[in-house]
Amino acid sequence: MTIKGKATSLDIAHMAGVSQPTVSRALRGSPMVNAETRKRILEIARQLNYKVDKNASSLRCQQSGTLALLFFEDPTPDDSLINPFFHSMLGSITRACALHGHDLLVSFQQLSSDWHADFEDSNKADGIILLGYGDYHESVERLERLVEQGTHFVRWGAALPGQPGVSVGSDNFQGGFDITAHLLDQGCRRIAFLGHADSHYPEFAERYRGHAEALRARGLTPEAALQHDAITTEDSGHNACLALLDRGKRFDAVCAASDLIAIGALRALRERGLRVPDDVAVTGFDDIPLAGSVSPALTTVQQDTKQAGQLLVEKLLGLIAREPVEGINIPVKLVVRESSRRQAL
């Protein structure tokens, strides 16, 4: 019994001596199909290695069972070095999708270019997950457009009031607070902060806010001169740290807004002959795999990527199901390693 091309439900219907809709019902487990008939149909389907045509069923049902992940990456347009933090997010998002019986389309986007957010408009995906750093001010307008169009999407980022759409993020404020408190506990008093601290980078800004709050809680005053902008790349961290050193301001710790920035700072400090943690303690944020392997191993704030991926997918599915959905900030965890361990003064 050979059939040219792939088998369709009609082929199965003929072979089973029933109508095509009955095949469809049996395959989707409808209760209103005779048990005998169902068994016969399933057996034939198995033999023919039949799979429901997703294009046809998606067209008919007007939903695809697919989510799209849009990965924004500006610093590294061409080569394949993505922020390692996002890799673990990707892993957990994929797994969460599988768990919920959805497929995942993955697409890398330049922040600058027009977003190919037409995955949903073209019915290729039921909703979109946005992932990636970049200047928030440059994307907020496009986010608002997505909301206007009624596109279903969630984004990874700081979940703050007044933002368009639903955001899932880490509790960046708490992370910034905890790691700064830790540095203070180690006896550090003049702590430099590497990373943007303004509304262009809300996640970093929250980390800075936590940082400043921890200082104030100990009666210290955050100094603008001890902060230097940086984005999440090793080079940016390297440059920022050098710039701060050249500024002549003394500091006994670097609180970096991300692990990559911290790793760049480690390199800068080494180049200038400063010992870590003895001369300058260093901390990061993210807990990428590298953090534990660099020397000295990096104290950092661990983001719960596993829960993050799960929540992103679940919130998005909620949105698609037209349930009320709120953003959320996920708790973080301080991970202390050598880069910040020193004798209390």
Add this chain to the structure above:
Amino acid sequence: MTIKGKATSLDIAHMAGVSQPTVSRALRGSPMVNAETRKRILEIARQLNYKVDKNASSLRCQQSGTLALLFFEDPTPDDSLINPFFHSMLGSITRACALHGHDLLVSFQQLSSDWHADFEDSNKADGIILLGYGDYHESVERLERLVEQGTHFVRWGAALPGQPGVSVGSDNFQGGFDITAHLLDQGCRRIAFLGHADSHYPEFAERYRGHAEALRARGLTPEAALQHDAITTEDSGHNACLALLDRGKRFDAVCAASDLIAIGALRALRERGLRVPDDVAVTGFDDIPLAGSVSPALTTVQQDTKQAGQLLVEKLLGLIAREPVEGINIPVKLVVRESSRRQAL
């Protein structure tokens, strides 16, 4: 002018005062449409933010413009630590897909479970890319089944004669040869090889073959006692190195079949108080980002992931277009770092 739900080509046809097929033609840039008419249609489509329904067009055309990436991962079933090497592959595959106007479905699979290779059967994808290590003998049968079913697929791995399907891989033999020759140049004479060297792991086996060939080219004889099985994880490398040390065989270099194995070996050697590279030189294979950051930085063989991703996608598209397609082994590059640099004896 509001339309309930999303606009369709019929809506546009009404508004433009033409028939629906004409809209379809104009949108796909068919030459047999009046320039004026086309302009009007495109303008309306833009205003309505119209996007062709992919389900409908895929159903009609019987192809989806989508490829599926199946990621196999046995060692790390649950947590999100994927072999970093595959991350860069993912990056380059995604980019290559975008370049060719295709979307990419990504799916993680347990090696043990039944493959969800039904992406193609369900017409969700036109073809499949298989990526991931594991026992070749356990997967070959399933690969043969894919070939039988006429599924379009390419896999990353050793491209050797007699294998089912089309493989794209690195020139593992040359890599194993080059890095061993380098160790010999550094004065090493008793080189341990960590990694499976049999047909269960064809890529490793090829690396070993190159390794052995380089020894013979210098008049040395490969010794079975200096080889120890290991899979691509740090733990496995760590254990294999300890086992070899416990075996009492002396060696002055470790030629690891992958960077992760080498990093595990570095840890084992450190634990036993052996200095790298002075007591034992160590080399890896892959050139994952970590390789340059561990201490001492790891000498390794760089695989060209960028070209790899491109070739995987292009070969797969060739297969889909029913062109004749051959497997290929991509040239590799030796990257020398501290872990193997020593005074010639």
Add this chain to the structure above:
DNA sequence: CTGAAAGCGCTTACAG
């Protein structure tokens, strides 16, 4: 250059 017609393979009311 354009329209009327058919059909891709499903799912889901609607009858019975």
Add this chain to the structure above:
DNA sequence: CTGAAAGCGCTTACAG
């Protein structure tokens, strides 16, 4: 419990 009918939104011969 089952079948006949309609329709999801496209694309592509087929006429004109």
